[in-house]
Amino acid sequence: MTKKTIASRILQIIIVLFGIGFLTFGLTYLAPGDPVKAMYAANGNVPSEEVMEAMREKMGLNNPFPVQYFNWLFSCLHGDLGTSYSLNKPVVTVLLQRLWPTLELTLFSMFLMLAVSVPFGVLSAVKRNKAADYIIRAFSFVGVSLPSFWLGVMLIYIVALKFKLLPVISSDTGFKKMILPAVTLAFSMTAKYTRQIRAAVLEELHQDYVVGARTRGLKESTVLFGHVLPNVLLPLVTLLGLSFGSLLGGTAVVEIIFSYPGLGNLAVSAVAARDYPLIQGYVLWVALIYMVINLIVDIAYEKLDPRTKVR
């Protein structure tokens, strides 16, 4: 990628962030429910109408929409996403606290996913229409239709309650807390990727260069691992970046099931408490992380693909 395209991508990220910001701010502005009431209710008291009115005035909630929006935008640009109503802490601090556990979980489940789907996908393609292929395809089909929230709870029931192998709740620290949530997250993705890799390997096996390599008398394993696999895995890098986004969203469900202290869990409780600054902050952050990672992935792709250097 040239410097120019990278710059235009960064510009695009900024535009999208403005769009997302406007969207979430507009939505919270239009939303039913009174944030001042919700804020006091979260702290457990119900003050008189005058006190609440004074608070609304102080928070600028009585200003017209454009004024509120530009005030919000102005402080956003200074890195201040406001104060969480329900937790009474700056949104940025809260988000930073919860960011790492979610990233850790996402990366670990991606690792699990690749560790299973690459060998399975290749095996399934090589043994096409044999027993192994049918078993793997059945498994990947189950994975696509299985609701993650159900799988998660069933895993808790079987692994944690029946056999007591792992902790039920993942709020304590340590590596063990991540295993069940990561397996749950990885499951449906593994199924999708196994299918993708199978289809890609099958397609590559029909290419002329494979026939050429075989007629040159190369071993089948050399053809597969030296020639086919690099061609299959390279486009996968882009897909991985895109999956990262659905993972960030999917963690919400899984984090709730396992009481995992991550961003998704935080977002769901923020929504339940009508904690608007926190919701806005969360949406903006996830958007930013997702887009930056996809930019990095695209740059990495060009570095990995030798064909782009020739041009």
Add this chain to the structure above:
Amino acid sequence: MRDIQKILAFCKNHKQFTVFCILALVVIGAAVFAPVIANHNPYEAVIAKAEQPPDANHWFGTDKLGRDLFSRVIYGTRTSLTSALLLVVITLFAGSALGIFAGYFGGVTDSVIMRISDVMISFPGLVLAIAIAGILGPSLLNAVIAIVAVSWTKYARLARSLVLRIKHKDYMLAAVLTGSKTGYILRNYICKMTMPILIVTAATDMGTMMLEIAALSFLGFGAQPPVPEWGMMLSEGRAYLQTAPWMMFFPGLAVFIVVAVFNLLGDSLRDILDPLSD
């Protein structure tokens, strides 16, 4: 008579599709005939019979309020199918309409619609759906709106690319030259050419849409009690996992089976219409 023979011949040639079609009809039948199949009232709470394991009377056991779980799962089919169907139909029409407008008119319309779609696509869908559903307030309809808001872009892109493919064909130019009105062209040429592909895409999306609605309901942003909805039943049963695992097991199994049936149906439908893709 000949029609029946034709259908039978089609079924014989596409056995896989026929089997999944019958399974889907069974699921739809369960929803339509829910009052006949269910052996209890799904809303009737008998506290004395709370958390009973499955037996001859309560096939799937009872929940925390003593409601019959089998009847609730059967009635849940109605909730799931209607909301998924509503979701798919709205997404299909909103997305296709915007995509067709963008593709056909081009220019400013195209840029505005496609830039909005870019914003939506460069963003994890469920995150925004959670935010929208939460902000609008929890209800099944709002969950549907939230998912529509994040999934229309896929149809808009597809419809736009289809329109661009046929826009400059000779018969389109002929239609314009002979003075056909824009509305007539959109209805009789563009819609007729694009809709089959878009509808097949929508059919294959049914299963995914069901899963997303169930996920939002599970988080508490979809169906509200006492409506029998599988995702919500799962979240109700979660607290009783240790003492009453059947409260989780059966609604989850129902989601899995129904989603699997619709995914398989979608896959085989695509195989029939597009035999080249494997």
